[in-house]
Amino acid sequence: MKKSVAIDMDHVLADIEQQMIKWYADQYGVLVAKETLKGKAEQEAFPDKEKLRKLLFMPGFFRDTEVIEGAIDAVKKLIEDFEVYIVSAAMEFPQSLGEKKEWLTEHFPFISWKNIVFCGDKSIIDTDFMIDDHMKNLNYCKGRGMLFTASHNANIEYDVRVNNWKEACDYLYQNR
Incomplete structure (x- = not known):
């Protein structure tokens, strides 16, 4: 078996990490460097956690x-x-x-x-x-x-x- x-x-x-970086930059004009994410919870790694959370509800985020x-x-x-x-x-x-x-x-x-x-x-x-x-x-x-x-x-x-x-x-x- x-x-x-x-x-x-x-x-x-x-x-998803790269997707968050890309979409955050596209939507809000702020490019977050991947190196700055190390060791941080996802919602704490970006300048505005509410804006980040909104991305996760946008059509196409998970599809692309x-x-x-x-x-x-x-x-x-x-x-x-x-x-x-x-x-x-x-x-x-x-x-x-x-x-x-x-x-x-x-x-x-x-x-x-x-x-x-x-x-x-x-x-x-x-x-x-x-x-x-x-x-x-x-x-x-x-x-x-x-x-x-x-x-x-x-x-x-x-x-x-x-x-x-x-x-x-x-x-x-x-x-x-």
Whole structure:
């Protein structure tokens, strides 16, 4: 029987950080340098957290996001040997549901709709592994959590941290 892996979307598959930087500059004329985000919570890393939050509700924000380097090839490989689920706590941003589904269909067409979970609270997810960028999700992971490095979690200690998709795959294959 294959082991199961839950994979978060934002900051793990989708480069939301770069999207925030780009859209903040486009909408408000302020370019935030990526280096200044390191170790700061997303809402604290930008000059105006309310303006940042508004971006997350704008049509197209989640649809037009770039893919994290290596994610497509890694997930293609993983589905050969693991039961892979894409899991996103998307309910906070209801307009993101359709956009995230369209984004997945475009970039990860090999993932079945049956393996996509949009939820409000990831504590319901029961997989052998969970790859996520937020401790709030890994704290309730029923299996083995893997913290995927993003600027906002750079200063957080966690026993299984992966910095990229190569490291994520290496860890999964060593521990299956």
